[in-house]
Amino acid sequence: MGLEKILAISGKPGLYELTAQSRGGFIVKSIxxxxxxxxxxxxxxxxxxxxxxxxxxxxxxxxxxxxxxKEKEDGGEAISPKSSKAELEKYFAEILPDYDVDRVYTSDIKKIFQWYNLLIKNGFTDFTDSEEAKDKKSEEE
Incomplete structure (x- = not known):
């Protein structure tokens, strides 16, 4: 499963897996x-x-x-989101060298590492979009 069923809900910590839709919203499961x-x-x-x-x-x-x-860490966890601002920015620049420093805040970088580590700890290792995976399969055939 890719990220198309993983949700972030503002005001609620962590990530959630979409399990079903209800009349007034969604049913989610805390990862x-x-x-x-x-x-x-x-x-x-x-x-x-x-x-x-x-x-x-x-x-x-x-x-x-x-x-x-995932490639940089060989499938393991990334840097702690509680690391210093300088460490987080240096690490993120190694992953995405041309990120826009004026529009991507340290809080965004922390959240990315927090989400990544949470997903890895809970066995989510396939980050490819299922549509991309389907396209790749059809190209190979």
Whole structure:
């Protein structure tokens, strides 16, 4: 599974897996705890597959950044999001050298590492978009 079913909900810590849709919103499962809960459509919900990071030339999908971190760390965890601002920015610049320093804040970088580490700890290692995977399969055939 790629990132198309992983959600970030503003005001709620962690990440959630979309399990079903309900009349008034969604049913999600907390990735670390596995607890299910209903999320109302008034909550600000972001699909990780829809998030991109600004560079000076384009926007890079979060899935691509997670893949680059995974390659750098050989599938292991990344730097701690609690590291110093300088360490976080240096590490992020190694992954995405041309990221837009004026539009990508340290808080964004912390959140990326926090999400990446959370997903890796919980066995989510396939960050490719399922549409991309389908396209690649059809090209190979």
């Amino acid at each position: 670390p705890e596995g607890k299910k809960m209903a999320v109302n459509i008034r909550h600000n919900v972001s699909l990780l597959s829809e998030i991109a990071i600004y560079t000076y030339t384009e926007e890079v999908p979060l899935a691509d950044i997670f893949e680059k971190i």
